[in-house]
Amino acid sequence: MNLGSTPSQTVGPFLSIGLPWTDGPAVTADEGADTVWIKGVVSDGAGEPVPDALVETWQADRDGRFDHPDDPRGAVPGFRGFGRCPTEPDGSYAIRTVLPGALPGQAPHIDVSVFARGLLQRVVTRIYFPEHAEQHRTDPVLAAVPAGRRDTLIAVPTAGGYRFDVRLQGEGETVFFDV
Template identity: 35%
Template sequence: MTATTPAVPDQQRQVEDELVRRVLASFDDTPDPRLKEVMRALVRYLHAFIREVRPTEAEWQRAVDFLTAAGHLTTDRRQEFVLLSDVLGASMQTINVNHEAADGATEATVLGPFFVADSPEIPRGGDMAAGAPGEPCWIEGTVTDTAGDPVPGARLDVWEADADGLYDVQYDDGKLACRARLHTGDDGGYAFWGLTPTPYPVPHDGPVGALLRTTGRSPLRASHLHFMATAPGMRTLVTHIFVAGDGALDSDAVFGVKESLVRPFERQPAGTPAPGGRDLSGRSWSRVRFDIVLRRQ
């Protein structure tokens, strides 16, 4: 009990205990043992929450209205429930329990709501920005297993927001930009052009945004670039790299930052020769190295 929650009389506690017992018993005949385990745990924790917080009926209705609004806003281009899971840390905690850090493997983090399957293929050294606004960035590295052996032919899906803080799916023109897939070479190496990541707010014009405002939280995500690495015989890795020195590293809205994923993005003055002889017309650019280590299945 908290200081503001009144003590519950024994008779009332017995009424509440009996309801929990009856709801738990309703799942006794569930044929799938895993579903039975999940539903019974959900009931226990949900009822424990209600009995601790003791919401009024009006407060419970507000919670239902919140979830209803999230459902109405969710489409195939926007997932408000994923966003809710993210800002509550539930997405990151699910990642943690399913991807234990071990053997020097690269740590995992959240997928986020903006992944798109079947992004355009680019060659090694290609440009995924596709004309999106932002400073060019050269990203390179290797993919190896935990023994240090290269993983040739690994598929890398990469995606990021542009300098305006938007992903391509947030525009109405249907254009694909700042996302691509590529494959590692025989040496496990990869390289491509993207954009220097910048901080941006998660979508905050819906119920999740209202929740963040009401609780005094920032909607900003730390600057990052998404990676998904897949290869036969290897565990799929979903991760980011974050920009060292970014001001939002300690307050990332979805709790996705891990220290091992923070990398220095080295700024290159205008006129510095670019990899592959790319003509940047006097623009500044940055470069970063990210070596990925995959665990075997």
């Protein structure tokens, strides 16, 4: 008897439709003067957009505080700290937030998880901001990244916010962390 091999299958494309979150891309309820948009595109190893990915963010508020029980200081009212946005057919996403404050011993940053077809586990990265370049030198996580790849973690200023593209593989691949 000769049995054929089991066909391979990928994860998804249920992620962008199976994990909705009521507040979606709104990390803060405020739409004040310090509100910014972080927009970008998730692309695969060939540079093609990933239309069914899910981008999640988790961050401190502008004072470096979290909306979490482990942070007894609490966050600014209306600040959730968490955002979730499915990508559009062109691979784009957008998260409305505020620039985070510094955490002890770390430069201000936003933690990012990306879920996408073909990934058995999420990939995790960080967004750092160019205006905190002085603090980048002492951030232990950023310092552990080879100098030639750190630019994949630095957002680019745009009108009304920042651009942060996520490249899952290949040339210009975003740095991901093993967590």
